[in-house]
Amino acid sequence: MKIRCDYKTLTMIKSPVVGVLSDSQLSPFSWKNNRTFERNLIRSLQTLKNYGCNMVIFAGDICNIANFYAYYRFKNALKLVFGTKPPLLQIIMGNHDYFPAFTSRWKKRFMFESYLGTKPYSHYVVNGYHFIGVSPDCRKQKNGYSEVLEWLDNELQEAVADSGKKPVFVTTHNNAENTVYGSHVYGDTQLYSVLSKYENVVNFGGHTHFPMLDERSIHQRDYTSLNTQSTSYVELEKGKVNGPVPPNPHISPMCYVLRFGDDKIDIMRVNAGTGAEEKVNMRWSLPTTLTKDAFVYTDDRFDVSDAKEEDYPVMPAIYGRSEKIGMRAYLVFEKGEDKDFVHNYRVEFSDGKVQYYFSDFYKGLDNPNKEVVLPIYEKAAGVYDVEIRAVNSKGLESKTATRICDVRVPSYRRYPLVFAPDAKYF
Numbered sequence: 001m002k003i004r005c006d007y008k009t010l011t012m013i014k015s016p017v018v019g020v021l022s023d024s025q026l027s028p029f030s031w032k033n034n035r036t037f038e039r040n041l042i043r044s045l046q047t048l049k050n051y052g053c054n055m056v057i058f059a060g061d062i063c064n065i066a067n068f069y070a071y072y073r074f075k076n077a078l079k080l081v082f083g084t085k086p087p088l089l090q091i092i093m094g095n096h097d098y099f100p101a102f103t104s105r106w107k108k109r110f111m112f113e114s115y116l117g118t119k120p121y122s123h124y125v126v127n128g129y130h131f132i133g134v135s136p137d138c139r140k141q142k143n144g145y146s147e148v149l150e151w152l153d154n155e156l157q158e159a160v161a162d163s164g165k166k167p168v169f170v171t172t173h174n175n176a177e178n179t180v181y182g183s184h185v186y187g188d189t190q191l192y193s194v195l196s197k198y199e200n201v202v203n204f205g206g207h208t209h210f211p212m213l214d215e216r217s218i219h220q221r222d223y224t225s226l227n228t229q230s231t232s233y234v235e236l237e238k239g240k241v242n243g244p245v246p247p248n249p250h251i252s253p254m255c256y257v258l259r260f261g262d263d264k265i266d267i268m269r270v271n272a273g274t275g276a277e278e279k280v281n282m283r284w285s286l287p288t289t290l291t292k293d294a295f296v297y298t299d300d301r302f303d304v305s306d307a308k309e310e311d312y313p314v315m316p317a318i319y320g321r322s323e324k325i326g327m328r329a330y331l332v333f334e335k336g337e338d339k340d341f342v343h344n345y346r347v348e349f350s351d352g353k354v355q356y357y358f359s360d361f362y363k364g365l366d367n368p369n370k371e372v373v374l375p376i377y378e379k380a381a382g383v384y385d386v387e388i389r390a391v392n393s394k395g396l397e398s399k400t401a402t403r404i405c406d407v408r409v410p411s412y413r414r415y416p417l418v419f420a421p422d423a424k425y426f
Contacts, residue, residue, distance in 0.1 A: 022206030060094025182208030336390025
């Protein structure tokens with residue numbers, strides 16, 4: 001595959017402020033009123049503008065299915081927010097930008113280039129930092145880079161030769177398999193072989209939709225990976241009753257803001273719904289000279305073999321209550337507490353059945369509501385006693401529990417998986 005690449009050397013951005021986002025998955029249907037994802041994209045871009053971003057990186061899946069109308073929506077969002085003077089844009093394709101399957105890959109890349117005015121492969125130099133944008137070469141979910149790996153390797157050799165141990169930023173649609181949160185499900189099987197050669201690579205990847213508020217969304221082993229979440233909807237791992245797409249997954253689109261200093265690069269996780277930085281006290285940063293010796297976001301962070309008492313979440317050892325509204329039963333209880341956040345709740349019924357439910361952490365952690373209202377799903381009609389424990393993202397379970405007696409489940413109900421109110425099935 002012959003790569004046509006945008007090269008830009010830009011030294012006029014003295015103090016780069018870089019915004020990173022992905023996966024808007026805009027509707028291609030002009031006759032459908034699917035506006036939630038478009039509004040989320042506009043909110044996210046406006047948030048990046050408010051933070052003074054003079055460069056914006058988009059990690060793919062602009063469209064749900066690529067066509068003129070979906071790209072028009074994307075360009076219109078940029079124009080609404082930035083007017084006629086947009087920041088420097090580095091945009092790549094995702095697997096959805098190769099849909100529908102019956103259209104050739106060449107035509108999809110041509111459509112991307114002609115509608116957006118940029119190539120799907122790019123290499124920019126901004127204030128001495130290299131930024132490489134690498135679209136997949138096809139619509140495959142897990143091995144979409146086989147034809148571009150040699151090109152990527154060559155670009156990385158050039159970047160490292162020029163900038164030494166400065167971070168080299170590589171944007172791909174997928175992260176490599178078994179790196180960041182969600183990559184065990186949706187990671188690419190080929191990228192690691194190239195990226196792992198360069199310890200100063202910083203790889204942004206989308207595709208998974210997994211929440212960046214989870215500390216597993218940054219990963220360092222042979223290089224640095226970050227998961228960009230999405231601006232459309234959140235997805236999570238399977239195995240929980242209210243998943244893998246949790247309730248109201250479109251509520252809080254997230255994005256990164258990178259601020260470059262003399263000796264470090266701060267990585268801010270910003271909630272585009274509120275405009276506020278999340279987890280200020282746990283802000284990530286990378287040194288401007290990046291080697292393995294400086295890696296702190298390694299798998300060792302999640303080793304619980306010697307977990308201390310304070311590492312466990314805490315559940316109030318009190319009684320909650322149940323409510324029945326119509327034909328639905330709800331568990332109502334005080335939320336659990338953790339040094340980071342409660343990832344999910346373990347719910348054990350008196351008949352011995354155990355269920356796990358995601359908490360609402362993905363909506364943002366600045367939530368003043370101390371009460372959880374949890375609908376019961378996939379449970380036969382009957383009366384049960386219930387014990388609820390909190391579980392954090394390390395998998396540690398609270399030793400204390402909240403109990404609720406005489407929970408009346410009127411009927412069996414399935415969890416309704418909904419991406420957004422106006423985009424249930426896209």
